[in-house]
Amino acid sequence: MKARRLAGLALSVTLAVSLLLTACSDGGGREAGSAGGSQSAGEEQVTLRFSFWGDTIEKKTITEALEHFEQETGIQVEPMHVPADYLTKLTTMVAGNVAPDLGYLSSGAALSWGADGKLLNLATLIDNDPEFKREDYLDQIWYEIAPDHIIGMSTAVEGYGLMYNKDLLLEAGVEMPPVEAEKAWDWDTFVEYAKKLTFDDQGRNALDPEFNPDKIRQYGLQYDPYNMMAAVVSNGGNFLTEDGKEFGLAKPEAIEAIQKLADLMYVHHVSPTPLQTKNLPETALQTKKVAMTVSGNWALQAYGEQDINLGVGVLPKLKTSNTLLDGAPTVIFQTTQHPEEAWLLYKYMADPESVLPLIAGGLWMPLKKEWYSNPELINQWAAGNKAHPDGYTEAFMVQTIENGIRTPGFEVKNLDKINALVTPALDLVWTGKRSAEEALKEVEVKVQPLIEGYYGR
Numbered sequence: 001m002k003a004r005r006l007a008g009l010a011l012s013v014t015l016a017v018s019l020l021l022t023a024c025s026d027g028g029g030r031e032a033g034s035a036g037g038s039q040s041a042g043e044e045q046v047t048l049r050f051s052f053w054g055d056t057i058e059k060k061t062i063t064e065a066l067e068h069f070e071q072e073t074g075i076q077v078e079p080m081h082v083p084a085d086y087l088t089k090l091t092t093m094v095a096g097n098v099a100p101d102l103g104y105l106s107s108g109a110a111l112s113w114g115a116d117g118k119l120l121n122l123a124t125l126i127d128n129d130p131e132f133k134r135e136d137y138l139d140q141i142w143y144e145i146a147p148d149h150i151i152g153m154s155t156a157v158e159g160y161g162l163m164y165n166k167d168l169l170l171e172a173g174v175e176m177p178p179v180e181a182e183k184a185w186d187w188d189t190f191v192e193y194a195k196k197l198t199f200d201d202q203g204r205n206a207l208d209p210e211f212n213p214d215k216i217r218q219y220g221l222q223y224d225p226y227n228m229m230a231a232v233v234s235n236g237g238n239f240l241t242e243d244g245k246e247f248g249l250a251k252p253e254a255i256e257a258i259q260k261l262a263d264l265m266y267v268h269h270v271s272p273t274p275l276q277t278k279n280l281p282e283t284a285l286q287t288k289k290v291a292m293t294v295s296g297n298w299a300l301q302a303y304g305e306q307d308i309n310l311g312v313g314v315l316p317k318l319k320t321s322n323t324l325l326d327g328a329p330t331v332i333f334q335t336t337q338h339p340e341e342a343w344l345l346y347k348y349m350a351d352p353e354s355v356l357p358l359i360a361g362g363l364w365m366p367l368k369k370e371w372y373s374n375p376e377l378i379n380q381w382a383a384g385n386k387a388h389p390d391g392y393t394e395a396f397m398v399q400t401i402e403n404g405i406r407t408p409g410f411e412v413k414n415l416d417k418i419n420a421l422v423t424p425a426l427d428l429v430w431t432g433k434r435s436a437e438e439a440l441k442e443v444e445v446k447v448q449p450l451i452e453g454y455y456g457r
Helices: 003-023 056-073 086-095 106-115 121-127 165-171 187-196 225-234 252-266 274-278 299-307 339-350 352-360 392-401 415-430 438-450
Strands: 047-052 076-081 102-104 142-146 149-154 157-165 217-225 291-294 311-312 323-326 329-332 404-406
Touching: 003 047, 003 076, 047 056, 047 086, 047 339, 056 217, 056 339, 086 106, 086 187, 086 299, 102 339, 106 142, 106 149, 106 329, 106 392, 106 415, 121 149, 157 165, 157 392, 165 352, 187 217, 187 252, 217 252, 225 252, 225 291, 225 311, 225 323, 225 415, 252 415, 274 311, 291 299, 299 311, 311 392, 323 392, 329 339, 415 438
Parallel strands: 047 076, 047 102, 217 291, 323 404
Antiparallel strands: 102 329, 142 149, 149 329, 157 291, 157 311, 157 323
16 A cells, blocks of 8 residues: 555656646646745745644654655655644734645634635645545545535544443443444433442442532543534534524524533533533543543543553434534645645645554544455554554444534534634533523524525535
8 A cells, every 4th residue: 555655646746746847826826936936846845834733642643744755755844833822823824924835724714714715725636636536535524615615624533432441330330331323322321320420429329319419529421512512413403404594502402402411510410510620630531530431532542541441432312323523624725835745745644544643543533435444454543452442443433434423613604703602602501500591592693693504505
């Protein structure tokens, strides 16, 4: 596979150089030559800037991948790692016309910037590239703001599921969560098991009439409200209505699901409140402060590095079994002077082989279909390592492919402005100050004028 990929890159580089020698443009009328125009395109040493966020492990792997790309193509790449305030810095750079050539971008900014013409349309590059086949990649990863107007692919796939400390479930005599969608716990069963795993300082679980919710030493569950859309969709709701004309979170199905999540904290006392979560260590599963958690695939990287008997399962369901499918896009900025070379790097970074340490390490899931179907490729990342315990291929890999529901960030127009209203309204629910119905019905009248439907539909 490596040899085939290098051959494809060599051919692509040759084609790109040929195009540059004939004074190709980036679609905006600019010649793809040096910034000062003093050198001809054929003499220019092209340097690309690639911006990204991430922890120490991600920084190391991405930087090494960029170095390998340099060695294989002769195109230089300047890594631009921004660990904090990423969008603020990128916004300033875009406004100053000094954006990087390509890099990560939040989904909300990508949609709005793409609609404003600040990002390249990848459809043209894809159509002109005989080496690239869109059908090789998962259908769910594309950011498409209009027919034949693609602004990016997800940087990586991120599915969601249950993660738990097996030792705590064994100590409590509780069966392990199912890994198959058809066996997913219904909500009442899920709550019952979470109660069996929640203990006060006297060792009484949350099913005991004497249980003291003010003195909890172990929570049965940690459920980040950010993950609410899986429950909302499982209950038949969505962020917007199907026709894209109304605020879906204010509809009965969504309100019911969101209230059930709040009830985990304030009625059943099996999940910590936002304030209580702040006092929990990042090693809450390992240190037995929490028995189960709901999170995205990326959390497996940290758990794989901890001394923990880790297990995984599918999410509980309300009406149907599903998972969230998340993943902010990588984009090419319209201001790049080197669109062909940027596309070569874009393809390289989308290839699972280039970033395999991040995939095998648990941070990412691959973009290409064959990495979910070819047993040889699956064994390179999803099996036989601490970050991918027994049951992972069913609970995460299969569930993501077969029942993955894309987050609103892939397609909801005006999402950033809508969320600026919705997030503080939901904060009142997560802090126990308002019911889901009160908070969402109140904000609905403010959200409705901002609703513009979906991109790409």
